[in-house]
Each structure stands twice: as C-alpha cells, then as structure tokens.
Amino acid sequence: MAVLRPADTTQLEEAVTAALAKDETLEILGGGSKRALGRPPRTDHVLDLGAFDGIVDYEPAELVLTARAATPMARLVAQLDARGQMLAFEPPDWRDLLGTGGEPTLGGTVACNLAGPRRVRAGAARDHFLGFSAVNGRGEEWKAGGRVVKNVTGYDMGKLQAGAYGTLSVLTELSVRVLPRPETTCSLVMQGLGDEAAVATLASALNSPHEVSAAAHLPAGAAARSKVAALSGGAATVLRLEGPRPSVDYRAAALQSLLGAGERLNDRNSSALWNEIGAVRALVGEGERVIWRLCPPPSTAPALLRRVEARLASAEGFYDWGGGLLWLALDERDAGPDGGATVVRAALGEAGHATLICAPEAVRAVGPVFQPAQPALAALARRVKAGFDPKAILNPGRMQQGM
C-alpha cells in the first residue's frame, strides 16, 4: 500500500487514472478526522489530499467562500469569525466521538454532509454547498455549480457529492455559502421533563414564530454529563435563540411565557452547551458502547427510543433537532455482533434513516452501516455510482458493500 500525495489536480488525475488502469482502489483522505466513520476502508492505496489546502477566494459581502478541499475547518472558521461570519450549518467536531485525531477539513465536512444543532433552522452542509471542482473515478477533472448563491444551471450535482463520503468523486475545491454570525445568543433550559413531554415542548417552540435556532432534550443521564452547571438538575430541555440583542431578549421572554418556564443561560454557557451537543459529548467515554445516529420524523423520536429500550436494556439516548436527530448508545455486549442493527432498524421501520457511527471495525465491516435502501432505489443508487466511478475505485465499500 502506498500513500499518494498529489501536489495538484494534474497529479491527482494521474493518480486516479493509474489506479483505474491497474484496477487498484483508493481511500480518499483529507485530515483523517472522520476515517473511522462509515464502513472501514480496505483499499490498495491512500490518496492524501493534504496539498489541496488554502482559501482561494473569500468576499464577505458576496456571502461566498471558495477553498481547496483539505483546508482545515479551524483555519476557515477563524477567517470567517474575523469578518463576523460563519458556516450556518454549524459543522460539529466528532473527533472525540470517533476517537480519531487529525484536522477536520472542508472537503470531509461536506462529503459527510455534517450539520450541528442549527440544522433544524439553517440546513446541513448540503444546503450551503454552491459549487465545486472534482476528479471522478475516470480520472477526469470536472466541475458543477458556481460561485454565486443562487444558481440552477444544470443538475444540482453538489447535493449528490454532499453525503457521498467520497464515493462519487474526489472533491478538490469547494464554494460554500457563508452567513453573518448572530450578534447574540441565549439559551433557555427547562428541567425535569419526560421525553414525550420534552419533544412536544420542543415542537411548540419550533412551531412558534420565535425563530428557535436549536432545540434539544437531554434525559437525566445525558444531562448529568454536561459541563454546564445549569444542567445538573436532571433531564434538560434546551432551546437556543440568536439575533440582534433586543430581538433575542424579546423572544426569550415570549418563549418563557409561552412554555411557562425556562432558565436563561448566558452567551458563554450557551455556546459551551451547544458545542457539547454537536459533539455528542453526553454519550462519549462511557465504556464499550456502539453509537447510532437516527433521523426519524421528529415527533416520533421518543416512541422510537422506547421501542429500542424494550429490546435492549442498555439503550440510552438524547435528542437534537427537535427530535429529528436521536443519538443512541448501546453497550457493545448488549448490542450483539451486529451492533444492535436488527433491533434499531426494525424499531425505525421505513420512516427515516439510521447510521451506525461508532462501533468496532469488525461490526462496521460486516453489516450495513448506512440505511439499506429498497431494491428499486438501491439499483438506482448503484447506477448513479457507476456514472461517476465505473470501476468503483474511490472509497469502495465505504457506504455500501460492493459499491
């Protein structure tokens, strides 16, 4: 196995062309921080994109930033921060969750379609991805989209690349939409609610006109592991408001009276709390556990957790995105050799999707890690893959076996 380090797009095209000619497979590597995500890579070579680093163009007033794929997120976020802007999808840092090191990069973040707590209001990486250059599995450089915020010229190929985990093309340069960072943030905490009541409360808040930008519920166990002191008193239901100060003050008061409760967290505690939630801190480091990420219709999440708990006693979870994201941890032994897949997928049924985020390599290598598709859809996805990477040399098997 070799680690290939193309210095530019021409060398990258050559590397892919050579692999294609020799029937060799490539693992696409940005900063390596999400290497443990998905099915374990078993490739002939590693394609390290480290040289594709740097911001190409950033004009705050145009709300567009273009950077090379391996640009570290930390540097990018710092640049945006200096100009009072942000990536609105709030990319979370999953390094502790995945037990990996390395620097998260823009390419990896978009390729995995990450999104943090603000997903519920602002969308995921896919919603802010405007255009890109890439090299496909034929070793050809191609591009789609543009560097403006509004564009419908041709198929929206960016949507397909976001969440394809590098199985369709090697992204080399990406343009993303950026937005102003809110002037102030505040969070409201309500304590002691059961899951059903909590998710209903999150729904009333999200259904109110008060522009809630994050909505989560931590049952007692998860809340107890927070470093934010205000969460120490049992189950915590939390809402976030962002915007100009007079607006945030007004809406916080309005929500408190609508919900009849809610203790205000200050700016610092508020950011600490949402970083913890995005990073799934509540479920990390509690022994040998597998961790699932479930996206059900939001209102059905508590019942879904109950169904899993009924079959697997070790189940523990918490809710983000108003219930639209359920993080679930299971003791490895309780989960069994399939990581609990049979139980979890049966509990979820057809509505939504479940991804096995953390599990021993052996478990991720055997069962489906991503949501298995119905036959017609699975066949369509296979044809789509073949259109980009006909010999399946880019991150083969990372998402689905044999693809």
Next chain:
Amino acid sequence: MLRMPMPDDAVLARRAAIVAGLREILPGEGVIDDELERRAYESDGLTAYRTLPMVVVLPETTADVVAILRYCNAAGVKVVPRGAGTSLSGGALPLEDGVLLGLGKFKRILEVDVANRCAVVQPGVTNLGITHAVQDAGFYYAPDPSSQIACTIGGNVAENSGGVHCLKYGLTTNNVIGIEMVTMAGEVVRLGGKHFDSGDYDLLGVMVGSEGLLGVVTEVTVRILPKPPGARALLIGFPTIEGAGECVAAVIGAGIIPGGMEMMDRLAAEAAEAFVHAGYPLDAEALLIVELDGCGAEVDHLIEAVETIAGRHGATTCRISRSEEERLLFWAGRKAAFPAVGRLSPDYYCMDGTIPRKRLGDVLARMKQMEALHGLRVANVFHAGDGNLHPLILYDANNPGELERAEEFGNDILRLCVEVGGVLTGEHGVGVEKRDLMDTMFDKVDLDQQQRLKCAFDPGNLLNPGKVFPQLCRCAELGRVHVHAGQTRFPDLPRF
C-alpha cells in the same frame, strides 16, 4: 433559432396505435387527442416557442403514471411532464413525437403535519395553495415565485424555483424534504420523507432542479414555517445604480439578511409606478425595497439600521412602511413589474442570470451599450440580495427579425453574466432557452458527467429530451471506460 431533436417518423406513424394504447390505461377524458384541445398545451411561459404535442395525457394517480411511463418506455415514446406551464425557459415545451403528461389532476393536499412542520401534497397543487392549506395553523410555505398563484409545486421542484424571500428562507431545494417519483421505466421511488437529510446518496437533492429529465414527481413533502409575527419594508431611492449596489453590500456587511431585498432600475420603476401607483420616486436611477421580518423588536431595530446605511450610501429618498397596507403597496409595484413592463412594449423577454453582486455596476453599464448595439431597450428587475438579475428585453414580435434580435441580446447578457463570474440561470432553469449556452459555463467533461446521471435514471433518454443539454446523450458510449495504462506520468508522484 432554436432547434429541437428531429421527430421520429416511426413513432408519428404509430400515432393512432399509441393513442389507443394510452386509452386502455386511461379511459375517458384522460387522453386528449383532439387537435384543438391539444393546442392548449402547445407552449409554456416561453411563448415564443410552440409545438403541438402528439397526444396529451392527464393521469390522476401514481398508478396511472406508472402505467403510462411503462407503456411509453416499452414503446420508445418520449414524454414531457407538465405542471401549470409557467416555465420561462421552455422546460414544458411539448415534442411533436412525444406524449405531454399533465399533472393538473394531482390537486390534493394529502396531509398537514404540524407536529413535524411539514405538509404532504400532490404535485399539481399550486405554490400558493400550500400556504393557503397551512395558514390557519399559523404556517406558510416560504419559497414564493411571483407566479405562485398559478405554478405548481411539481414544477417548482423540477425548476428549483425561488422567490423574493429566498435570500433568508432558501430555494425550493432547501424547503422540500421528500418526494415520491416514478422513473421512466415505471418504478416508484420514495426519496426523503418527514425526516432530515438522506441516509444514503441525496437523490432528492439532485431531483430538485432536474427540469423533468430524471423522473415524474407524484408527491411532495414540504417543510412549512411559522409565519413571522410582522414585517416592515423600506422603499429607498438612489441617484445611481452603483450607490444602490453598495448599499446592498453594506446591509449584508452589517450582518443583516433581510426577508427580501429587491432592486428596480429607472425604467422598471417607472413602468411599475404607472401600473400600480405605489408612490415610487420617479427621479431615482435605482429603487430598492428592503423588507425586514420577525418580532417587532427585531424589525424596528433593523429598520433603523438599514435606514442609517442607506443614508450613508447616498439615498435620496427613504420611506418606511407604517402599515401593512403601505408595505403591500411597496411590493405591489415590484410584484407587478413583469406585466407593468409588458405595457411598455408589445412583447418582452425575461432573462435570469446571476452575477457576483459587486459586478452589478459594470454589468448594467455593459447592458446599456448592448441596447444600442441590438437596438432594443431593457428594464431591470433584480433580486439584489443574491445577485439574481431579471433583465426584461422589450421587443415587438410583429416586426420581422425583432424576436431573433431580442434572443441574441438575451444570449449576450447571459454570456456577460458568466464572463463576470456568474451563471446562466438563477431560478428559471435552462430548459430549451439556455440549452445552447451551456458550453459557456461547462466543458465537455462537465456535461458528460451530468449526462451520465441522466443515464442512471433514464437510459433510453425518453424523458423530456432536447432540454437542458445541447446534445442528446448516448448512454452506451458514455458508459464505456477507456483505460490508458502506461501512458501516465504517474511515477513522478511522490510516494510514501
């Protein structure tokens, strides 16, 4: 002039049999064979182009659509999907040898799910119809194309339509969370649902904006949003377009994303004023409408901030709406800008490029020079926040050659948009209109890659062919893998 693929004589010769075959699937009025009745479908919003469809079918259920597509796929007959026919790019232009598949009978709201903030509707429901169905619960559907009374959500999905509120609330693609679709082979596929994101490839994301080339959408789940408690607007006049452009940049630079931010040039503003008497200042070279929405505290705070910024950028007039009626009056002129401009001239041609906003001044100046060159006038309406231009070219189709000149002018404008770093279309789609300009933005490899996606969905190239791509795709050829072993300079690559 635009050329469509040559009709297939063999299909035309089988016309009677095809009509009979379709009648077996859809008995009664679902199959339209009569020439006069077919005429009603001969064009969409791009009225310069007309083609009489071979036959029109109006299915009522997904099962009907499945049966029709299976039949056409087996018989090698082309199909053009159609919603309300308001496309401005000719996306729903029929084919002489094709079946026009109208979704007008898919009119039901299937479910309003408040707990999950979404609504499930059939594709023939109008854009505004969704808001009507959810407004009693305090919600609305955010993307609001000016055609919202007429256009369908199925058409919006196909075109990834936008509206004046898209800067803050996103385009169709950011507000559609699920669809049911039927492939040309007649397979029913569900993508997304009431949940967030996709657990596998985001095929929903690529279906939105696919202009009816990848599948027929038979059900749509949209995200609905709580109605903002209030909104106020500013009507601001500037002595120069550049001043207005700089004001827009400064508003965004100050961290404000308004609910809507629209610009009109002098000609468009004059036409709108004459049409609706909104009280637009007539001495301004550029008119800006900025709308702030949200709670009262936020709206008041931001109105003040925008007013200050406008003053600093040389605004000559600045009115702030004091009532809901006045706010709507500010908008009335903008919303009626197309028909208003239509009164200045027998015909107008609406363009739709996007540019980086900082190039606005140059682009409008170059457009002025082009007016002289082409001997035609242009009025400009502009989604200022996101750089999406709508130049309206005035012409008279009764004057021989004038339509062609208008089209050439339009093409020059779009080339200019691409030249300054923008794109051919911001929201109206490529359709047939911009099809032959695709190579100004994309090279052959880019277009081949797009075509391979088409092959994955519709290998026979029977669904809406002749749209979007300058060349029909040949899937067998595109699918071949050419491997040039030994020719690579690969050994130079640093190895570890």
